[in-house]
Amino acid sequence: MATSNIPEATAKRLPIYYRYLNMLATAGTDHISSTELAEVVKIDPATIRRDLSYFGALGKRGYGYNVLDLLEFFKKTLSQDKLTNVALIGVGHLGQALLNYNFHQSNNTRISVAFDIDQALTGKIQSGVPVYPLEDMKEQLRLQQIKIAILTVPIEAAQAVTDDLVEAGIEGILNFTPLRISVPKRVRVQNVDLTNELQTLIYFLQHFNE
Amino acid sequence: MATSNIPEATAKRLPIYYRYLNMLATAGTDHISSTELAEVVKIDPATIRRDLSYFGALGKRGYGYNVLDLLEFFKKTLSQDKLTNVALIGVGHLGQALLNYNFHQSNNTRISVAFDIDQALTGKIQSGVPVYPLEDMKEQLRLQQIKIAILTVPIEAAQAVTDDLVEAGIEGILNFTPLRISVPKRVRVQNVDLTNELQTLIYFLQHFNE
Numbered sequence: 001m002a003t004s005n006i007p008e009a010t011a012k013r014l015p016i017y018y019r020y021l022n023m024l025a026t027a028g029t030d031h032i033s034s035t036e037l038a039e040v041v042k043i044d045p046a047t048i049r050r051d052l053s054y055f056g057a058l059g060k061r062g063y064g065y066n067v068l069d070l071l072e073f074f075k076k077t078l079s080q081d082k083l084t085n086v087a088l089i090g091v092g093h094l095g096q097a098l099l100n101y102n103f104h105q106s107n108n109t110r111i112s113v114a115f116d117i118d119q120a121l122t123g124k125i126q127s128g129v130p131v132y133p134l135e136d137m138k139e140q141l142r143l144q145q146i147k148i149a150i151l152t153v154p155i156e157a158a159q160a161v162t163d164d165l166v167e168a169g170i171e172g173i174l175n176f177t178p179l180r181i182s183v184p185k186r187v188r189v190q191n192v193d194l195t196n197e198l199q200t201l202i203y204f205l206q207h208f209n210e
Numbered sequence: 211m212a213t214s215n216i217p218e219a220t221a222k223r224l225p226i227y228y229r230y231l232n233m234l235a236t237a238g239t240d241h242i243s244s245t246e247l248a249e250v251v252k253i254d255p256a257t258i259r260r261d262l263s264y265f266g267a268l269g270k271r272g273y274g275y276n277v278l279d280l281l282e283f284f285k286k287t288l289s290q291d292k293l294t295n296v297a298l299i300g301v302g303h304l305g306q307a308l309l310n311y312n313f314h315q316s317n318n319t320r321i322s323v324a325f326d327i328d329q330a331l332t333g334k335i336q337s338g339v340p341v342y343p344l345e346d347m348k349e350q351l352r353l354q355q356i357k358i359a360i361l362t363v364p365i366e367a368a369q370a371v372t373d374d375l376v377e378a379g380i381e382g383i384l385n386f387t388p389l390r391i392s393v394p395k396r397v398r399v400q401n402v403d404l405t406n407e408l409q410t411l412i413y414f415l416q417h418f419n420e
Contacts, residue, residue, distance in 0.1 A: 008410075015409040019388065042390040078409055079416050086408070097307035101404060109408055148412065172415045174408055178229065180252040190411040194311060194402070198296070198319055198384055199225040199288055200218075201400040202358065205382045206289050 006054045013051055016041055018074040024067050033064035085112035086174075087146045089161055090153035091121050091131055094176060098150060099127040111150065113140060117157075134161070141168040148172045155179050216264045223261055226251055228284040234277050243274035295322035296384075297356045299371055300363035301331050301341055304386060308360060309337040321360065323350060327367075344371070351378040358382045365389050 020041050024032060034052075038045040052065070055073065059065045075081050088095055088111045099111060114131045116122055122133045132140055141149075149170050153161050158177040165173060172188045175181055178196075183189055230251050234242060244262075248255040262275070265283065269275045285291050298305055298321045309321060324341045326332055332343045342350055351359075359380050363371050368387040375383060382398045385391055393399055 011413055012406060012410050014413060015403070015406040016390070018409075019405075020390075040390075042392070078413055080409075084412055093307040093310040097303040098404070100303040109405075109412065148408075148415065150408070172411045174411055180226070180230075180250075182252070188411065188414055190407055190414075192402070192404070192407050193225070194308070195229075195319075196222060196225040197400055197402050198358075198360070199228075200222050201382045201384055201398065202289055202294055202319065203221055203224060203287070204398055204400075205357065 010051045010054060013043060013047075014074065014078060016043070017048075017051070018071070018078055018080065021067055021071040021074060025071050029067050031064050031066050034059055036064070080108045082108065084109045084148065085144065085146055086110070086148040086150060087112070087137075087141060087144075087170075088114040088129070088150045088152065089134075089137065089165070090151065090157075091116040091118070091126065092152060092154075095150075095152040096126075098152065099129055113144060113146065115140075137161075138164055138168040141165070141170065146170070148174070150174045150176065151181075152176045220261045220264060223253060223257075224284065224288060226253070227258075227261070228281070228288055228290065231277055231281040231284060235281050239277050241274050241276050244269055246274070290318045292318065294319045294358065295354065295356055296320070296358040296360060297322070297347075297351060297354075297380075298324040298339070298360045298362065299344075299347065299375070300361065300367075301326040301328070301336065302362060302364075305360075305362040306336075308362065309339055323354060323356065325350075347371075348374055348378040351375070351380065356380070358384070360384045360386065361391075362386045 020037070034045040034048045038048055041048075049059070052059070055077065086109060088098060091099065091114050095114065095116070099114065111129055114126070114129050115134050115137045116131055117134045119133070122131050124131055147170060149165050149172070151158065151161065151165075151173055155177050158179040158181055162173065162181040162183060166183055166187055170187065172190070173181070173183065175189050175191045176194070178193055180191070181189060230247070234250075244255040244258045248258055251258075259269070262269070265287065296319060298308060301309065301324050305324065305326070309324065321339055324336070324339050325344050325347045326341055327344045329343070332341050334341055357380060359375050359382070361368065361371065361383055365387050368389040368391055372383065372391045372393060376393055376397055380397065382400070383391070383393065385399050385401045386404070388403055388405060390401070391399060
């Protein structure tokens, strides 16, 4: 399966399919058509069929997809069959929200360690996660062999902290800062810019209503 | 200008261009080539040229784009020449982080009102924003003529609150809940699913490193 060549838009929809397949399996549904799945996940059936076809998962006419087979497949594809530990860098308001958000409630991913510069926050366990001083970051990341970091530091600190993350061997960064950080090619950055999301929504509203 | 027909991927990049053009203008840069802009915003030059061409903005060979002209144009396109008020529904951890995030620091958008079910939070002003009981939501949204809402309620409440938002005349919802909410066609939903973002990053790391 050429799973590394699928379009980014498809990759972004996989966790949605996975979550809903989980719910369907729990509800005892054993097969589902792309049209039925489309109604649940609010993605059009043609897109669903195309997405699933990248993985060689082809529904049978008149039957659709087997829910458990598809679920098992997504579990492996999304590495949900093993725990992934991630580090949180920056325990400000957004960082605290992410600590409380508990990624591991719905999937096999968890923030296992956090770092901050503020001495009032460090040396303690918060929402079940130990918070270390930022100066211990490189050492702890290497020690704990963590490869993924969530970046929620102030914009002024973003590039310097990123450089440290790269030195510590981090392979992926979920970047919540508005800075477009510079990293070597081997490191993947996924940007989540909340201001962008809001501006994009406003943009579409203005221009579709004109 | 056919600004309502541009691809969503392009629309999502517009706020990035806008933010960096602002910085360039402040720094006194008066023109920039797509290659130079590409280095700053970490988007490849061909994509930048294509994005800008949708708006009829064509750089001049050997000169590039005029920064102030482009900035002025984006300001209008992104409705940054007037203030947009948005409502925050749900002042939990993520909601509190968004209140503190202050969209209006970098642009002309602000959370002007918030709603929650928790009586310990309502009837007060938090981070400069008044927090009303959820039962006042429909009335206040109509009164304040707010058309955009940020949804950060628990998943169990998401659809019911959405139905109320639709009744109150909301036109756009920035949905932070993991539920794919149902809305009439006239309402635009932009989903920001933090678990998805993290899973997509993990997915790419796994499959590019295999």
